[in-house]
Amino acid sequence: MLSILIPIYNYNVYPLALELRKQCLECNIDFEILCQDDASDSSLNIFNEKINLLSHCSFVSLKENIAHRENRNSLAEKAKFEYLLFIDGDSTIVNSDYIKTYLFNLFDFDVVYGGRLHPEKCPSDNQKLRWKYGRFIEDKSAANRKTKPYHSILFNNTIIKKVCFDTVQFDKTIKKYGHDDTQLSFQLSKLKSKVSHIENPVEHGDLDTNLVYLNKTKESLENLNLLYQKKKIDIEFVRLLQLYHFLKTTKSTFIISKINAVFEKLLFKNLTGENPNILVFNLFRAGYLCSIDFKSRT
Incomplete structure (x- = not known):
């Protein structure tokens, strides 16, 4: 049974x-x-x-x-x-x-x-x-x-x-x-x-601590990028991949990764602080996914 x-x-x-x-x-x-x-x-x-x-x-x-x-x-x-x-x-x-x-x-x-x-x-x-x-x-x-x-x-x-x-x-x-x-x-x-x-x-x-969960999120985004690169998942199946594919198609990932680098400390401060913001978290996720793409080409 x-x-x-x-x-x-x-x-x-x-x-x-x-x-x-x-x-x-x-x-x-x-x-x-x-x-x-x-x-x-x-x-x-x-x-x-x-x-x-x-x-x-x-x-x-x-x-x-x-x-x-x-x-x-x-x-x-x-x-x-x-x-x-x-x-x-x-x-x-x-x-x-x-x-x-x-x-x-x-x-x-x-x-x-x-x-x-x-x-x-x-x-x-x-x-x-x-x-x-x-x-x-x-x-x-x-x-x-x-x-x-x-x-x-x-x-x-x-x-x-x-x-x-x-x-x-x-x-x-x-x-x-x-x-x-x-x-x-x-x-x-x-x-x-x-x-x-x-x-x-x-x-x-x-529940993970803020820092542990943030590091796990980075690793999960690296996995998502791997699934995307190896074509193991359709873009339409994941909303974040849809956004990423659009930014990649419009050659915007470099710009987003640079913006992410400039504001990284501020984002990190919010997300590891006492009152993390979900919108900030989503911006961080999109920025980090774009930075993975940029790093893979440098």
Whole structure:
């Protein structure tokens, strides 16, 4: 029936595994919960080891880091049931009928995405950039997500048929952080996979600090540029790529990259400060993407 796959890096997922197991037992279904730490060598794994004492559950800590994409692929390869539920280790279950809700919405679809929430209040000023982008950009209702079903999938809190996932998988040739969900969703769109969006969110718990998230954003933009250069994704699938392609076609990337360099310190100050602005963040993303193009030609 259901394989629950939890990729981990330096996080205590025992409470998450315990809650998911409880709900699966209440639903009386065949299930397994596979948890895999990506060689973090974390002291928190002492708690994760307790997962192995739970029936239908297992925890493994890898000896070598394989990165997030391949960790997901590895978990899917080990899974034995028809449906795969991908849920990140830093997620919190907020619905006592979380598993039951998915079971009611599984049939006739290849993919079902339940959505994601961020806390109502930001844990600290030093996490506001990730919190704001998550709460005001990524957190969308099912009705909103249904307007662009393929563009709105995040593979944290997504159920996909194993036969469907085995056809696409995450691209293991790309090692950097970011846009793995985008690429996989694009592949699903090309296959015309049946996608459903429902209200069954999890809460994103472990928010990056402003500086960490800004550096991750740079890496994800480098990945997006790589996908663009290798023609692994259509320009129309990503709004930022549409803008970038327009600027590239009009030979404006050099100008934008220079403007970005002039204002880089001001942008950085805002985005790592106590009240980062999402508009400034979007300007930074566009400018940094153009600067990647300029650097690649110099």
